[in-house]
Structures are given as structure tokens and as C-alpha cells.
Amino acid sequence: MEEKLPVDATKHSMSRQRENAMVRAMLHYQVQIEPDEPGPVFDLAALGFVNNAWRNSPVEDWHSEGRLGDGDMLRINAHASWRVREIIRRWRRELGLDPNRPLSTWEILDVEDVNWLAVRIWRWLVNPSRRLVAGSTLAKLAGADLDEYSDHAEQVMSGFLASVEDGGVGYAFWRAAAHGGLSCTHWWGAPNWPKIVDRFLHALDTPEDAHWRDTTRWEEIIGTAPSQGADHDALRRLLTSKPWALTPETSQWVVRAGIRFFRTPLPLIPETVYDSFPP
Secondary structure, three states: OOOOOOOOOOOOOOOHHHHHHHHHHHHHHHHOOOOOOHHHHHHHHHHHHHHHHHHOOHHHHHHHOOOOOHHHHHHHHHHHHHHHHHHHHHHHHHOOOOOOOOHHHHHHOOHHHHHHHHHHHHHHHHOOOOEOOOOOEHHHHHHHHHHHHHHHHHHHHHHHHHHHHHHOHHHHHHHHHHHHHHHOOOOOOOOOHHHHHHHHHHHHOOOOOHHHOOHHHHHHHHHOOOHHHHOHHHHHHHHHHOHHHOOHHHHHHHHHOOHHHHOOOOOOOOHHHHHOOOO
């Protein structure tokens, strides 16, 4: 029998109708995906789960303590996002859900169906034997902090289940996708990631690009490029398809070269849209 995660019930000060409208508007105008298209929503929800249940967790302490480098975080975050996305896709197929059916009509699902998914994601995230792309297992990396991390991930996924009970399946996934789309704009899997990669590679090919401020910085970065970073066409293919396949040296070099600074400001939601929200 599938185990159940506890449901973390949370009170809201905003009306459910108004919050629903706001989250949908964020997805449409800022994240620039259609809220009723399940595929993009699910893929961005995967980023939201990983950001909340992995990145913004005791893992950040491990990072600041030097257990994980910046390049390690780039590769692990991307791989975890891909893996959680695949778990969600398999869950959808096993339930026989039509990927073309508007997400707003998915209320045929109940919290038990979604609990099945949440448990799967939680189990994968906290599995002590999970081998990270950085090399070690989760148990070895976490050490005595494993239980603290597991509790954090459980709380996050329980909060997701609470939003299913509170507002329905569509609402819960919209919230998770909005978090992923707004907080992880510079992550692999986000809609703008290919554009970020293109701008980054353009800067690598352009000493006078404003990103460098002066050519000395460009010369230092290009002069220290690992072999995997020297072929920019191959580097683009890896960055856009599976950045977790970068070598540790290349991923650290990419971070040091400043790929995260190529994110673009989010578009604003038009004032007329705000005016149309229910009270």
C-alpha cells in the first residue's frame, strides 16, 4: 500500500478565486505558458518542487559549508528537475490522463491520486542511496543532517497536497508551476533557459560584450576554459539538453563565467488584468 504524506493545512488571507486568477495571470503573462496546457505546467511544477524541497532546504547550508560547489549545484539541480519531471510524466501516463485535456478539467482526480505522486517524488528526493551527479550518495553528503532534510522535503510535499485539498488539482499545480517559473527563471527547464544559453555563448564569443566590463575578464575566462567548454556548439547542446552531463570542471567554469547573470526581467501583469480579478 502506498504510504501517505501528512497534509499541511495552511490558512489563506486572499480569496481562493482571486488567488487562482492571480496565479493563472502570472503563468500567462510572466512565465509565458498557458495555464490550461498540462505539459508545460507539469514541467514547471517539477522545477518548483525541486527548488522548494531540495534547493531551498538544508542543502543550502551544505552548499555554504563547502560540501557542494556552485558547479555541483548547477548539475544536481538540473538533474533533479529532469528526474522529477519524468516522475510526473510517468504518473500522468499510468493514470491514463490525456495530456491535451485542459488542466482546469482535471478535477476528476482527488487527493489520493495526487498523494501517489507526492510520495513518489518525496521518496526519490530523500532516498539515502540516491547517487547525486556530483558523485556521492545523498546519505554520504547529508551525514547527520539526513533526517532534517527528509523532514523538510516531507513538509514541502505535504504543503502541495494541502493545496490540492484546498483548491483542487489545477490550482495546486498552477501554484507549483508559478513558483518554478518565477523563482527558477535561470534554471535548465525554464522557458527562458535556451535564450540564456544563447546569450551566454554569444558573450563567450564576444570580448566586447557588456557582460565582461572589459576584455581582461573575457581573456581570463576564455584562457581557463576546460576542453568541454572550448567547443561552444557542443557546450550549447549540453547546456540545453542535459547540463548534468557537464564535467565538474566545466560546470564550475560556466558558473564562474557568470551564466546566471543572463536572466531577463520578468514581464509585468497588465493593470487591466489586475482590475479584472475577483474580490
